[in-house]
Amino acid sequence: MLDIKFLRAEPEAVKENIRKKFQDEKVALVDEVIELDEQCRAAKTRCDTLRNQRNVISKQIGGLMKQGKKEEAEAAKKSVTDMAEEMAQLDARVDELSAQVRERMLVIPNMIDPSVPIGRDDSENIELERFGEPAVPDFEVPYHVDIMERLQGIDLDSARKTSGNGFYYLCGDVARLHSAVLSYARDFMIDRGFTYYIPPFMIRSNVVDGVMSFSEMENMMYKIEGEDLYLIGTSEHSMIGKFIDTILDEDALPQALTSYSPCFRKEVGAHGIEERGVYRIHQFEKQEMVVVCRPEESKEWFTRLYRNTVDFFRSLDIPVRTLECCSGDLADLKVKSVDVEAWSPRQKKYFEVGSCSNLGDAQARRLRIRVRDKVKGNYFPHTLNNTVVAPPRMLIAFLENNLRADGTVAIPAPLQMYMGGKTFIG
RNA sequence: GGAGAAGUCGCGUAGUUGGUCUAGCGCGCACGAUUGGAAAUCGUGUAACCGUCAAAAGCGGUUCGAGGGUUCAAAUCCCUCCUUCUCCGCCA
Numbered sequence: 001m002l003d004i005k006f007l008r009a010e011p012e013a014v015k016e017n018i019r020k021k022f023q024d025e026k027v028a029l030v031d032e033v034i035e036l037d038e039q040c041r042a043a044k045t046r047c048d049t050l051r052n053q054r055n056v057i058s059k060q061i062g063g064l065m066k067q068g069k070k071e072e073a074e075a076a077k078k079s080v081t082d083m084a085e086e087m088a089q090l091d092a093r094v095d096e097l098s099a100q101v102r103e104r105m106l107v108i109p110n111m112i113d114p115s116v117p118i119g120r121d122d123s124e125n126i127e128l129e130r131f132g133e134p135a136v137p138d139f140e141v142p143y144h145v146d147i148m149e150r151l152q153g154i155d156l157d158s159a160r161k162t163s164g165n166g167f168y169y170l171c172g173d174v175a176r177l178h179s180a181v182l183s184y185a186r187d188f189m190i191d192r193g194f195t196y197y198i199p200p201f202m203i204r205s206n207v208v209d210g211v212m213s214f215s216e217m218e219n220m221m222y223k224i225e226g227e228d229l230y231l232i233g234t235s236e237h238s239m240i241g242k243f244i245d246t247i248l249d250e251d252a253l254p255q256a257l258t259s260y261s262p263c264f265r266k267e268v269g270a271h272g273i274e275e276r277g278v279y280r281i282h283q284f285e286k287q288e289m290v291v292v293c294r295p296e297e298s299k300e301w302f303t304r305l306y307r308n309t310v311d312f313f314r315s316l317d318i319p320v321r322t323l324e325c326c327s328g329d330l331a332d333l334k335v336k337s338v339d340v341e342a343w344s345p346r347q348k349k350y351f352e353v354g355s356c357s358n359l360g361d362a363q364a365r366r367l368r369i370r371v372r373d374k375v376k377g378n379y380f381p382h383t384l385n386n387t388v389v390a391p392p393r394m395l396i397a398f399l400e401n402n403l404r405a406d407g408t409v410a411i412p413a414p415l416q417m418y419m420g421g422k423t424f425i426g
Numbered sequence: 427g428g429a430g431a432a433g434u435c436g437c438g439u440a441g442u443u444g445g446u447c448u449a450g451c452g453c454g455c456a457c458g459a460u461u462g463g464a465a466a467u468c469g470u471g472u473a474a475c476c477g478u479c480a481a482a483a484g485c486g487g488u489u490c491g492a493g494g495g496u497u498c499a500a501a502u503c504c505c506u507c508c509u510u511c512u513c514c515g516c517c518a
Contacts, residue, residue, distance in 0.1 A: 048477065048488090055499085057499090061499070063446085066445075368475090
């Protein structure tokens with residue numbers, strides 16, 4: 001969400017930004033906002049003036065009543081009554097106009113960072129850097145579900161019976177591996193100075209409204225029947241939600257948080273749950289990073305955040321690359337975003353395992369998250385988020401890359417203490 | 427789930443026969459005075475958002491959990507909702 005003052009001052013820049021994102025149909029919204037906003041402010045000014053008059057007269061009436069001057073008081077009352085109708089109309093007009101302005105402001109995309117490459121869709125995302133050798137072994141790497149089944153580590157048939165498609169039972173060493181990865185990720189981030197959180201796994205509708213659009217909500221969030229509660233789709237929802245409508249002290253910044261949670265997603269829409277396996281599912285678990293920082297520090301944090309994920313995967317011998325989201329593929333709220341992708345020796349390509357985003361001040365503005373600054377006045381901080389790791393999807397990369405010719409799976413050194421000292425499973 | 431109590435400007439509180447409430451007081455905080463320095467003391471200040479303005483100051487508006495209503499006028503009266511606390515019940 002943009003600052004409307006910025007839009008008023010730089011309408012052409014906002015339009016140019018919309019074009020860069022190939023959303024030309026939204027260009028007209030800019031002029032509409034300017035027009036509606038102007039009307040809205042005019043109505044508000046007029047309404048405020050009337051209300052001021054009313055307040056002044058009301059106060060006089062109070063004085064008159066006290067002195068017992070009944071007739072004068074009655075006359076004054078009448079003059080206020082005459083204003084009431086115009087005021088009511090103006091009030092309604094202001095409400096209506098500001099709703100129309102907000103409606104448009106919510107869909108006008110955030111200003112993208114100058115470094116974001118211009119492109120229409122995900123096919124034009126740009127590889128930034130590779131880490132590790134994308135090796136293909138000389139034996140065949142099976143589909144990840146087959147690897148898991150051979151390890152007696154997954155039961156999809158039972159999950160379909162109890163819960164339907166898109167759910168899983170993990171068991172034995174694979175389940176243990178799943179927990180080990182999360183425990184290791186937790187400690188990995190704590191060691192890097194992040195504060196560990198276990199947040200609520202359900203949030204209220206007003207928080208949901210704040211952190212996502214209506215269509216996102218419809219396509220992602222599971223609602224608890226008969227309660228004003230939704231299952232979170234990511235811990236970012238509860239972690240950012242905790243700051244809604246708050247003013248942080250300057251010395252509380254930066255907030256560098258790492259949170260664990262299960263994540264629940266309906267996955268309605270474009271992709272859906274069309275594939276077998278645990279790549280896209282209704283339930284997974286995730287270690288996340290969330291940062292709230294000073295605006296001038298967000299670029300530096302952005303790089304640090306996705307490097308954390310790269311380092312994490314590299315420490316588990318998984319080759320990764322970073323992929324910069326082009327303008328057209330960038331979600332409207334984001335200033336810049338980089339995906340971390342892991343190498344799949346079976347598919348011989350990289351696939352997404354995490355996404356790092358800098359939201360600038362847009363999310364903070366939308367959620368009224370502010371920082372107290374007595375000298376310059378309160379300001380909106382920047383917010384960022386990134387995936388550390390999200391199994392079981394991550395296990396696909398893990399198993400494929402650590403699979404050995406004899407069918408066993410190597411456990412890299414950092415994970416061994418979380419696996420009871422095992423150096424391999426199988 | 428049952429019963430009761432309560433939500434006021436960072437914190438704690440005052441304020442309910444509607445009108446100098448333009449929300450008082452205490453604490454905290456900031457600045458200043460005093461001091462060799464400090465404590466103590468004294469003084470001053472102490473919210474957010476919107477509008478007006480080139481900008482600041484100033485001025486105006488809104489906000490006493492949220493929303494609606496009554497009224498010329500609502501922290502105060504009425505309605506609906508939310509939340510918190512206490513006790514009981516149930517339960518990882």
